[in-house]
């Protein structure tokens with residue numbers, strides 16, 4: 001069930017108290033869950049998708065969350081091999097392709113989409129490959145269940161035109177079981193009903209979380225914010241319209257905020273242990 005859209009302006013206006021309240025809720029939670037997008041949220045957006053691999057700082061942040069007894073889930077549009085290569089050594093949940101597959105801590109990726117349903121794949125690939133050949137700088141990422149057409153490095157005035165033409169063509173040629181999603185300088189082509197909102201609800205239920213904080217920067221993260229169970233602490237990174245309850249300006253701010261609330265939890269737990 002989708003909760004009603006909240007009064008975003010009002011909620012975001014109280015950012016300072018939001019921070020304190022979320023820190024306190026995290027400190028008290030028995031089974032806290034952090035659900036984080038990767039690119040543009042935890043890590044800065046890089047010129048090419050391969051260049052965004054996690055820094056030592058990002059790994060250390062995730063490790064400190066784990067050490068504080070927090071369940072961590074990375075929910076990304078990236079494919080499973082990339083997430084596994086970058087973050088697979090950590091005991092965290094990894095959700096690839098916006099919910100296409102899920103790896104529990106220490107486990108292996110399990111498909112959430114039936115690959116036999118992907119009959120549209122060859123047709124989509126043909127159209128997308130042709131578009132890449134025509135637009136200098138464009139790049140096609142072929143994943144297990146979906147495609148990402150990246151146009152970050154295409155001249156701005158050309159990029160938007162290419163993508164609107166491409167979207168039209170894909171919509172005409174592909175069945176209803178396929179959805180197009182416009183992200184930041186990326187067009188995603190993926191099966192209907194696969195989105196981060198479903199992933200978030202599944203994770204919250206699976207971990208029986210009594211505290212959920214979900215953060216993201218892009219339109220695909222709005223699915224999380226819109227479907228988040230009541231009481232979820234939703235956080236938008238950067239500018240743009242959002243259904244999230246609060247906003248931080250940058251990746252750096254988010255990492256700083258997470259470190260703060262994680263350390264507040266650790267302090268409280270240590271007090272409990274020793275005092």
Ligand SMILES: [Mg+2]
Nearest residue numbers: 037039040218
């Ligand atoms: Mg992102």
